[in-house]
Amino acid sequence: MSSDSNPTRVRILKSAWALLEAGGGGAVRMSDIAKAAGVSRQAVYLHFPNRADLLVATTRYIDGVHDIDGRLVRSRIAGSGRERLASWVEAWGNYIPLVYGVLKALMAMKDSDAEALAAWNDRMQAVREGCAAAVAALQADGALAEGFSAEEATDVLWAMLSVRTWEQLCQECGWDQARYVTAMQHMTEQILVSGGSGGKGPIRYLPEK
Amino acid sequence: MSSDSNPTRVRILKSAWALLEAGGGGAVRMSDIAKAAGVSRQAVYLHFPNRADLLVATTRYIDGVHDIDGRLVRSRIAGSGRERLASWVEAWGNYIPLVYGVLKALMAMKDSDAEALAAWNDRMQAVREGCAAAVAALQADGALAEGFSAEEATDVLWAMLSVRTWEQLCQECGWDQARYVTAMQHMTEQILVSGGSGGKGPIRYLPEK
DNA sequence: AAGTAACTTTACACTGTGTAAAGTTGACAC
DNA sequence: GTGTCAACTTTACACAGTGTAAAGTTACTT
Numbered sequence: 001m002s003s004d005s006n007p008t009r010v011r012i013l014k015s016a017w018a019l020l021e022a023g024g025g026g027a028v029r030m031s032d033i034a035k036a037a038g039v040s041r042q043a044v045y046l047h048f049p050n051r052a053d054l055l056v057a058t059t060r061y062i063d064g065v066h067d068i069d070g071r072l073v074r075s076r077i078a079g080s081g082r083e084r085l086a087s088w089v090e091a092w093g094n095y096i097p098l099v100y101g102v103l104k105a106l107m108a109m110k111d112s113d114a115e116a117l118a119a120w121n122d123r124m125q126a127v128r129e130g131c132a133a134a135v136a137a138l139q140a141d142g143a144l145a146e147g148f149s150a151e152e153a154t155d156v157l158w159a160m161l162s163v164r165t166w167e168q169l170c171q172e173c174g175w176d177q178a179r180y181v182t183a184m185q186h187m188t189e190q191i192l193v194s195g196g197s198g199g200k201g202p203i204r205y206l207p208e209k
Numbered sequence: 210m211s212s213d214s215n216p217t218r219v220r221i222l223k224s225a226w227a228l229l230e231a232g233g234g235g236a237v238r239m240s241d242i243a244k245a246a247g248v249s250r251q252a253v254y255l256h257f258p259n260r261a262d263l264l265v266a267t268t269r270y271i272d273g274v275h276d277i278d279g280r281l282v283r284s285r286i287a288g289s290g291r292e293r294l295a296s297w298v299e300a301w302g303n304y305i306p307l308v309y310g311v312l313k314a315l316m317a318m319k320d321s322d323a324e325a326l327a328a329w330n331d332r333m334q335a336v337r338e339g340c341a342a343a344v345a346a347l348q349a350d351g352a353l354a355e356g357f358s359a360e361e362a363t364d365v366l367w368a369m370l371s372v373r374t375w376e377q378l379c380q381e382c383g384w385d386q387a388r389y390v391t392a393m394q395h396m397t398e399q400i401l402v403s404g405g406s407g408g409k410g411p412i413r414y415l416p417e418k
Numbered sequence: 419a420a421g422t423a424a425c426t427t428t429a430c431a432c433t434g435t436g437t438a439a440a441g442t443t444g445a446c447a448c
Numbered sequence: 449g450t451g452t453c454a455a456c457t458t459t460a461c462a463c464a465g466t467g468t469a470a471a472g473t474t475a476c477t478t
Contacts, residue, residue: 027321108321113237113298126332147395148392152384152392156392156396158377159374160369161380162373164373165368165373166369168368168373173368175364184357190399191399191400207375
């Protein structure tokens with residue numbers, strides 16, 4: 001698309017990404033991004049109608065750079081339901097830190113801006129679908145824990161894999177990213193797979209190195 | 210204290226509570242609260258130096274009305290570690306919806322306002338202590354699941370019981386409050402208690418009625 | 419009658435988003 | 449060279465909400 005080859009537009013996106021990832025979060029203003037891109041504040045509005053749109057465009061830009069689609073598709077190849085759950089947790093869990101800065105800004109905006117809310121919901125709905133697919137794979141194997149309906153299990157997985165939970169463990173509690181992923185694999189298995197981790201299968205739960 | 214007997218102050222607090230609980234969240238302005246209390250906007254600033262302080266005072270007011278201290282203390286009486294975990298999950302989990310409106314406003318404020326952040330951290334640190342106490346009780350029984358240090362277990366419990374997780378399940382996914390509490394009791398037990406729920410003990414996990 | 423506390427009214431500073439419009443610059447067309 | 453067009457800059461302003469400042473009102477106290 002022409003949008004990806006427009007140099008000024010790309011410079012703005014890269015600046016937004018850099019500032020947001022540097023920890024600014026909701027404190028990054030349009031003027032900061034403009035300054036970082038070496039462009040006037042008004043020029044930013046020439047390319048993006050508003051802040052919410054710029055944030056969304058930034059996540060899409062980052063997605064492209066990291067080949068997110070590829071990652072997620074690969075996470076769906078796994079054979080058994082358990083393997084698929086583990087690979088989904090890993091794929092999404094490792095994606096979060098890549099876009100956390102932008103998502104944080106979007107989260108902060110979403111309860112005062114309708115556009116930001118819509119963008120956020122759209123994104124999170126996609127994540128929910130990944131969770132639902134993992135749960136469906138478990139169910140197809142007859143491995144879904146008793147006590148939860150498929151929908152409840154999806155809700156639980158979605159909540160456990162939420163950006164907020166990642167934020168709390170990795171940002172506030174200082175967890176290491178690798179520890180987060182293995183712990184999440186372990187916990188989601190304990191909760192969602194029938195029989196829990198009683199019989200240890202081929203999937204390794206504890207830190208590998 | 211005179212602060213609790215000052216009628217205007219109390220009217221402001223009650224108005225703030227009502228508006229916030231009605232779902233306003235971050236969208237409730239100082240002028241809305243003033244209007245609801247039948248007082249000028251400036252009068253609010255006569256009683257509370259800023260919005261963050263008003264929000265904090267509102268949670269304290271609600272705490273007092275609901276005898277929160279009593280509830281939490283009672284949750285620590287339970288005998289075994291497992292019972293104590295379940296009663297802590299219940300006590301805190303059932304407290305969240307009572308103050309959710311105010312907490313939501315505080316959460317929205319905390320990444321742009323240092324005072325709100327400090328107030329939030331203070332509150333959440335208290336919750337963390339409750340989590341740490343429950344984990345310590347499990348550990349004293351030798352019932353803490355292997356694979357987690359006491360600190361990690363505290364982090365996990367704290368994250369699972371976060372306001373955000375409650376929000377996602379009960380607000381976004383439409384879970385019933387009672388279901389939330391029983392599911393959380395079940396999940397925290399599965400993850401934190403050694404042996405999981407393999408041997409079903411005296412604690413009921415599934416909905417009671 | 420003076421004083422004082424609690425409140426109102428009016429007004430303004432500040433921050434950040436988004437809109438509006440006129441001016442600059444460089445490339446390309448003919 | 450002249451024209452024109454797009455991309456960008458500059459300047460200015462509307463708007464929302466928080467918080468500050470100060471003068472005015474009211475009613476109760478002594």
